[in-house]
Amino acid sequence: MPFGKKKNGDFDEDMADDMADDLDDGMNDAMSDADNAASDGVDEDDLLFSELPIEVQVKKMPKRPKSRRSWLSKLLIITLFIFPFGATAVAMIPVLDPETGWRLFHLGGPKATVAVPGSERELQEEISRGVQDVQDRDRAAQDATAPDGTPENGQTSDDIANQLEGVSDLIGAPNQGGTTGDSTQPTPEELAALIAEEGAIDDPIEPDPLRPAPVPGLDEEGSFGRIPRIGDDGTTPFDAYKRPFETVENQPYVAIILTGVGLNTARTEAAINDLPLNISLGISPYARDIAKVAMDARAMGHEVFLQVPMEPNDFPLSDPGPRALLTSLSEGENLVRLEWLLARFPGYAGLVSHQGSKFGSMDSAIRPVLEIITRSGLMYVEGSNSGIASYGAQLAANASSPNAVGNIVIDDVPSRREIDARLNELVELAKRNGAAIGFAQSYPVTIQRLKNWAFRLRRQGVVLAPVSALANRQVTAQSADEAEAARRQAEQLENEAAAAQENGDESAEPTNTIEN
Template sequence: MKLPSIRLPFLKRQPKTAEQEGGGDPLDDAPAKPRAAAASGGRIGRLLVGIATGVLAVAVIGGTGALVGWLLVNAETTESRQVLRRPQLTVPILAEGEAPTPNSSDGGQPVAAGPHADKDGQNTAATDPTATGPAGEAAGPAPMPEVVSLDGVRLAAVDPTLLETKDEAKLPIIGPDGRQPWSTYARPFNLDDSRPRVAVVMIGVGFGKDITEKAITLLPGAISLSFSPYVRNIETQMARARQAGHETLLDLPMEPLDFPRDDPGPSTLLTSLSLVDNLNRLEWILGRAPGYVGVTTWMGSQFTTVEDALMPVLQGLRQRGLMFVDSRSSSRSIATELASSIQLPRAFNNTFIDQTPSAVTIDRALASLEATARQQRYAVGIARPLPVTIERLSRWAGTLEGKGIALAPISAIADRQRLR
């Protein structure tokens, strides 16, 4: 490679003297010192030119090497981020004789998603077959079957148009008519109710047949149940919970600060994993069972503080029409703020109800939850499936009506709480 020449302005060539131009006697001692000085200056100039050229060559080669190294290290992450940003369209393949689901391009009007509507707490927009569009035509698809719960509340049945099959797993998706799983599968609630609202999410549900059955049958239907993704018969248990009137969610295991001493399980999202690996784990969790409204963070005191790891997960949840509940196992969690920034429906925990599993401390935590609801209009508590917790929650729920507080499913708190 030919190195560039560098001219140094401070090493100007000295003009020749008259004696030099005239070809003076080389044996004459008079011009000896000027010739020596000139020779010395020339050597210094050549030395400086060589040093400058070497430095420039090192900078060029080093910069090129650094760029190549950066590309090799970050290529996978960069490619994954670009995949996430690409618009995606899921097109259902119809079986022979199956009619396509009407959508907004057929002249109708998209159905307003969600079961929260009129003063009776029912979603008339989604279930009224007489609702019409601007031209008097039927608006949206035919009503889906409903699950009539034990307490008389009607929940939407699992809708095949809100599912995509991927590697034998059924993953939630936004429907072709714009309906989203989080609002479609929500327990109906009267949003005109102006009373302070309290929501309770019981996490880690599904382990132990007896305690799971107690949580499903003894707790009011307005208390939401979040199931562990590691439960073997999770689909059956979640369907059983919905039949009892409970809104259901999935626990989303995330890296805690003291991982691996505290290990949320083999599908835990980790800051040390690549973006692709974390999204693969997320898909495995989301495909465990259908009919849920969203996810609740399980542990995550480390993962929920790292934006680069967390944001792609939240974007994946939003693209699938789900709700996100931040248990806030760390006060440093930025999950709720990031969810709000991308319009992901969200709620966050105000009080861990049974951190100390005793009747006295649970009652005290529930009183604190009531106080938060009165001050801020909305409050969320996180509980575990423990016998003492189920017993105290059941008693407490029966007192709220007389206190002027509404017990609400977690979906009725979505985007209501003020950020810190």
């Protein structure tokens, strides 16, 4: 019969209590025996484990070693606790110390160490020192000349030429005897007259507004708004919206087109108000208030162009934007995107390709686009390469459409020295070829250097002109046979590139370019 139960199945509480009391008495006796043994000098190792006190048993029980998972869990808890504080501290670095923050977040960036030597603060200080140095030299030259342009204090023309020597890195040094090595360089007397006429570099630019846009009869309704067209009387949007400018034979000209206008409000205002009016502005189709930007630029006197984003060779690493013309799209889809671009704002004299090194070299891609541009009476400016006329520029020349090619990108490295060096190359190229076009982006340092460079450009015998004034000067139209041969060559290169890509060689690209 089980303990604690009676024969009739009822629980015997008295018997259970007696058994519990007997168990407690036994444990107490064992503990007292262990204590007596310890007091009698008996070693605990000689006793049974069960006879040891509970505290001693707990100490002698084997401990479970901590696992790797236990350590990782603790490390994770500590990391999650510390991470918000660490992230906040790193985010506060640019606020507390902008210079250190710039160096930290731009470390290892592409062209970061070359493009901006030192910090942004050091770059701006360098620009300020350079501007101040040039202004001081200009004032000294002006002080040496009377208001009527005659030398003061008995100075000769040679003395004035020596004072002008070294005014800027972009000015050629006159030879001894008062003559210059280049026939296009002005004489010291002409330089003195130019200095008297130039005024101060900080003088505000007087507006010279262009005619309001749109001109009636030069646009039509499209799928996304009004798009340009040739007027019934034969007037083209290019003729109506370009900046008036008269060129002279045997006079070298340079032109600058500043791209990316409209993406940044402060830079856009600086480009419109601070740059010479003969510098053309390329407005991005992704700009905010794009119609107002174009209207303000034309009200000041700048001719404007619409940037057309096209697929580059390294797409998608270089992304021209959501409405770009791509070789992977059908002809119809690209023409729909082109129509959306054409309807962005009125008043542009032409289109300038943005990136587009791949799209502009493929006959099947660029030919339909150039046909639309030609029928619309617009100018096509090739901006995808430096000094290279792509297949698109040649097609525009063959169709007798106004065209131009960018020769030099002046601010690939946006530093003062590099920009000045590229502008010097542009001037020398204009002297050799009669005309040269530079591309620039709307960086603050670029706008500042362009302003200083244009202020003294005439001293080098070169004239700043709008891009529209240099149309059809760089690419010669081909004969019918030459054009057909070029088309077959472009088609062959395109097929070879497509076959190479199907075989897994993704680096193969058509490179149908024409040396300019």
